[in-house]
Amino acid sequence: MLRKRSNAEEARELFLNAFQPLSSTEILPIEDCDGRILACDIKAAINVPHYRRAAMDGFAVIASDTLGAGSSSPVILNLRKSIEKGACVRVHTGSPMPAGADAVVMVEDTVLHSEKVEVFTQIHPLKNVGEIGEDIQKDDIILKEGHRLRPCDIAILASLGMGSVAVFRKPLVAIIPTGEELVARGKEIREGEVYETNGLMASLYMRKWGGDTKLFDIVTDDPEKIKEAVKRALDADMVIISGGTSVGKRDYVPSVIGSLGNLLVHGIGISPGKPTALGIIKGKPVVCMPGYPVAGLVALYFFARAALRKLGHLPEEQERTVRAVLSEKIPGRIGFKTFARVKLETPYLNTGSRAVPLAIHGAGILSSVSKADGFVIIPESVEGYDKGEEVEVVLIE
Amino acid sequence: MLRKRSNAEEARELFLNAFQPLSSTEILPIEDCDGRILACDIKAAINVPHYRRAAMDGFAVIASDTLGAGSSSPVILNLRKSIEKGACVRVHTGSPMPAGADAVVMVEDTVLHSEKVEVFTQIHPLKNVGEIGEDIQKDDIILKEGHRLRPCDIAILASLGMGSVAVFRKPLVAIIPTGEELVARGKEIREGEVYETNGLMASLYMRKWGGDTKLFDIVTDDPEKIKEAVKRALDADMVIISGGTSVGKRDYVPSVIGSLGNLLVHGIGISPGKPTALGIIKGKPVVCMPGYPVAGLVALYFFARAALRKLGHLPEEQERTVRAVLSEKIPGRIGFKTFARVKLETPYLNTGSRAVPLAIHGAGILSSVSKADGFVIIPESVEGYDKGEEVEVVLIE
Numbered sequence: 001m002l003r004k005r006s007n008a009e010e011a012r013e014l015f016l017n018a019f020q021p022l023s024s025t026e027i028l029p030i031e032d033c034d035g036r037i038l039a040c041d042i043k044a045a046i047n048v049p050h051y052r053r054a055a056m057d058g059f060a061v062i063a064s065d066t067l068g069a070g071s072s073s074p075v076i077l078n079l080r081k082s083i084e085k086g087a088c089v090r091v092h093t094g095s096p097m098p099a100g101a102d103a104v105v106m107v108e109d110t111v112l113h114s115e116k117v118e119v120f121t122q123i124h125p126l127k128n129v130g131e132i133g134e135d136i137q138k139d140d141i142i143l144k145e146g147h148r149l150r151p152c153d154i155a156i157l158a159s160l161g162m163g164s165v166a167v168f169r170k171p172l173v174a175i176i177p178t179g180e181e182l183v184a185r186g187k188e189i190r191e192g193e194v195y196e197t198n199g200l201m202a203s204l205y206m207r208k209w210g211g212d213t214k215l216f217d218i219v220t221d222d223p224e225k226i227k228e229a230v231k232r233a234l235d236a237d238m239v240i241i242s243g244g245t246s247v248g249k250r251d252y253v254p255s256v257i258g259s260l261g262n263l264l265v266h267g268i269g270i271s272p273g274k275p276t277a278l279g280i281i282k283g284k285p286v287v288c289m290p291g292y293p294v295a296g297l298v299a300l301y302f303f304a305r306a307a308l309r310k311l312g313h314l315p316e317e318q319e320r321t322v323r324a325v326l327s328e329k330i331p332g333r334i335g336f337k338t339f340a341r342v343k344l345e346t347p348y349l350n351t352g353s354r355a356v357p358l359a360i361h362g363a364g365i366l367s368s369v370s371k372a373d374g375f376v377i378i379p380e381s382v383e384g385y386d387k388g389e390e391v392e393v394v395l396i397e
Numbered sequence: 398m399l400r401k402r403s404n405a406e407e408a409r410e411l412f413l414n415a416f417q418p419l420s421s422t423e424i425l426p427i428e429d430c431d432g433r434i435l436a437c438d439i440k441a442a443i444n445v446p447h448y449r450r451a452a453m454d455g456f457a458v459i460a461s462d463t464l465g466a467g468s469s470s471p472v473i474l475n476l477r478k479s480i481e482k483g484a485c486v487r488v489h490t491g492s493p494m495p496a497g498a499d500a501v502v503m504v505e506d507t508v509l510h511s512e513k514v515e516v517f518t519q520i521h522p523l524k525n526v527g528e529i530g531e532d533i534q535k536d537d538i539i540l541k542e543g544h545r546l547r548p549c550d551i552a553i554l555a556s557l558g559m560g561s562v563a564v565f566r567k568p569l570v571a572i573i574p575t576g577e578e579l580v581a582r583g584k585e586i587r588e589g590e591v592y593e594t595n596g597l598m599a600s601l602y603m604r605k606w607g608g609d610t611k612l613f614d615i616v617t618d619d620p621e622k623i624k625e626a627v628k629r630a631l632d633a634d635m636v637i638i639s640g641g642t643s644v645g646k647r648d649y650v651p652s653v654i655g656s657l658g659n660l661l662v663h664g665i666g667i668s669p670g671k672p673t674a675l676g677i678i679k680g681k682p683v684v685c686m687p688g689y690p691v692a693g694l695v696a697l698y699f700f701a702r703a704a705l706r707k708l709g710h711l712p713e714e715q716e717r718t719v720r721a722v723l724s725e726k727i728p729g730r731i732g733f734k735t736f737a738r739v740k741l742e743t744p745y746l747n748t749g750s751r752a753v754p755l756a757i758h759g760a761g762i763l764s765s766v767s768k769a770d771g772f773v774i775i776p777e778s779v780e781g782y783d784k785g786e787e788v789e790v791v792l793i794e
Binding site for chain 2: 013030034035047050051053055057092093094096128134135136143144150151152153154155156158159160161162163180181185186189191192194195196197198200201203204205207208213251252291292293297307320342348364365366367369370396
């Protein structure tokens with residue numbers, strides 16, 4: 001089945017169309033909602049401001065009293081506690097406007113002499129006055145369902161006096177590392193053993209991208225044990241299984257998916273990452289990422305992230321990219337979407353910076369990712385990019 | 398003093414040169430280190446892999462035994478438990494190489510008949526063999542001090558068997574909202590009162606950008622009370638004070654900074670945000686952000702974020718930006734770095750998308766930020782950008 005290779009975009013589309021976003025929501029204190037997705041429209045319960053206010057520090061006046069004032073011909077007003085003709089009242093930004101006043105002269109345009117205020121500018125009615133509802137009108141829809149809350153949006157909720165808000169629940173992603181050669185950190189390793197890294201990496205990316213995660217203990221290459229772990233993982237909203245996706249004698253993962261649900265694709269035109277498999281069990285998306293760490297990372301970026309977004313109502317986010325000039329040729333692979341690792345030469349955020357390919361190593365070389373700043377993605381139909389060509393580099397977060 | 402206006406970049410430079418990065422570090426479990434900054438170089442304590450391994454599923458062989466094999470002329474080897482001339486041993490990706498074998502034939506290039514293996518390709522020595530230290534060489538410096546750890550880097554630490562790592566402590570930012578008109582959420586507001594929003598917004602941005610925060614209770618406009626709060630805040634690594642930075646009668650914050658330490662600048666050529674003040678108390682950076690929320694946001698983006706980065710050894714991060722075409726003219730303000738809020742029309746990540754200015758409202762209008770997708774930054778010497786001009790939009794996170 002692996003030799004039958006699906007197109008990367010088609011596989012992703014097929015996968016994403018096979019499950020629904022989560023509908024469950026939770027109510028959280030607004031200060032815990034940065035990055036969370038609103039689960040309902042927000043209608044303003046009050047006007048902001050809810051009273052007529054001064055928009056500057058200065059003196060509230062009757063605008064017509066300033067008629068004829070200028071920089072060399074001040075009008076003189078009496079400083080009072082309330083407004084009457086020829087009087088003014090001290091206000092500061094945010095003060096309620098005194099009854100009868102219709103404008104505010106900025107303090108910079110005045111000189112105060114005990115009980116007299118010289119006004120050096122003529123102002124029109126409503127100048128420097130904040131009307132009721134000027135910022136937010138009561139009953140207006142301020143933010144819509146599906147909006148991802150930023151700190152400045154949360155400040156809006158606070159300005160309405162809201163203490164909590166309904167957001168979509170974060171998708172819970174269960175992550176199952178498989179492989180009889182894997183050993184948990186903190187243990188000694190012997191010949192034939194390596195430390196588990198892919199499950200941890202998957203867990204950290206899923207959290208970074210907006211999910212909650214549950215990282216399972218390592219499962220050995222035994223189809224019954226894998227099946228049992230996947231069944232337990234179905235409490236979660238999504239499952240990622242690392243390893244066991246190839247065509248080796250011990251690669252049981254795709255057939256386990258097929259036995260429990262629907263194996264949609266196995267063998268995808270991404271390089272590295274060809275052994276990736278995608279499936280659905282009980283309506284839940286399952287990503288089988290290759291055990292080779294670089295291939296696993298590509299599967300996370302291209303498939304697991306997309307599934308997480310759909311589940312969690314997360315908006316398509318712009319990838320952080322930079323444009324750079326290739327220091328040498330990078331070969332593509334016809335029929336594969338190739339993710340070539342590159343290092344950017346500092347100062348790497350500037351135009352004209354150079355991208356140095358690191359593709360000399362294979363998909364098993366985790367350290368090549370750590371040396372890489374990003375991927376250059378070469379489409380299926382392109383033979384490669386030449387030395388000196390300007391390319392877009394997707395930064396590895 | 399406010400009328401004396403500092404250039405934005407000069408003010409920032411002066412400010413950043415007036416304090417040192419934090420030197421304190423902490424040791425954390427690696428799974429808690431996404432986004433954290435390494436406080437030491439990481440030297441590999443082991444080789445990865447630490448044994449000679451098969452890099453493919455297949456059969457370990459003596460390469461010279463495959464001489465002459467081809468797709469129509471297989472060589473036949475005996476399947477054994479150990480290597481001898483004419484024999485092969487089943488291996489899978491990651492298996493230790495059997496003694497005497499020097500290459501691996503991929504399973505795809507073989508056909509197995511009980512105890513005999515037909516090999517359809519000739520391979521050279523070391524083919525599909527992962528040498529000791531191929532990924533990471535013992536004693537190599539794998540990651541350097543100052544590197545921001547990504548999930549893929551943490552996977553590298555895991556591959557070395559590391560359970561914890563030394564990172565720089567997150568800067569602790571104390572945030573003091575000031576203003577006698579401010580009311581905490583959960584209370585009723587009366588005329589002349591508004592809910593506190595800036596302190597919350599500052600706290601959420603500082604956390605998003607890599608700090609820890611401590612949000613103080615609201616302090617009224619009383620210089621002694623502000624002074625007392627600032628003194629308590631000096632337990633933190635950095636202080637942000639919101640409000641009270643203007644020239645009104647109740648704007649005591651800059652003079653409090655001056656009395657406790659060194660007020661570096663007050664009045665900066667940013668629009669909105671002119672009343673921003675910057676100072677140093679006991680070697681700790683203090684940002685006084687204007688009470689007007691849009692101005693406060695600009696001060697956070699331009700000054701507080703830069704200070705946090707320096708304190709926390711955080712690398713300069715690329716802003717998320719998109720290019721868009723202005724739907725109408727936006728005016729700059731000569732002598733000011735102007736932050737014009739714009740909304741992007743969907744699909745806003747595509748080339749040729751339109752940026753619609755929202756600058757019709759003033760700095761007091763928080764809802765204009767919530768409607769905005771980003772800022773167009775107009776330099777001090779530019780009169781504005783014309784309708785139809787392509788501009789860079791810095792997305793508001």
